[in-house]
Amino acid sequence: SQELEQSPQSLIVQEGKNLTINCTSSKTLYGLYWYKQKYGEGLIFLMMLQKGGEEKSHEKITAKLDEKKQQSSLHITASQPSHAGIYLCGADRMNNDMRFGAGTRLTVKP
């Protein structure tokens, strides 16, 4: 099994709807990162969470870290077609050695 499990694997939502993507770690989380990837392209950094209970927002995207549950959630409010892509969570293992989940593919229907 993967060190980082993401759910759901894929998500189709209507434009304007809210959605949540989850990332659960099998190991203690020290740093949790969210990236977005357009199909077949490089990763774009979204947010980093380090402390339990930490919550960060960027535009309509909010990420939270529950250290006790070793989980993080990414919430998108009022989704837009520009939000479509693959969302990946990553966790530090060592300096610059990051482990990734398998990703959640988001489709936003106009």
Next chain:
Amino acid sequence: DAGVTQSPTHLIKTRGQQVTLRCSPKSGHDTVSWYQQALGQGPQFIFQYYEEEERQRGNFPDRFSGHQFPNYSSELNVNALLLGDSALYLCASSLFRTARSYEQYFGPGTRLTVT
């Protein structure tokens, strides 16, 4: 300021052949990490180069090797290609002295297809 660049964009090779992928880090960065991303999966760490030496290595066979040049650019070499090596190969650059992985900047990747 150019970000991380990779070449070529796409590559098609035959089983048993060898391939070299190239990466130029973001200006000011001295560390290059390589990842392999199979279709539908998250990136898997291959190795990291700093000061022209391999500093860390993931669970990849010796067929995967690399090099870093004095200008910090890097190459990934894969020998005796297998069908399973088909993937998107991502390069990420960063500053070695920082332990904060979010400061990794990823390139657009090289899509390798092995037939």
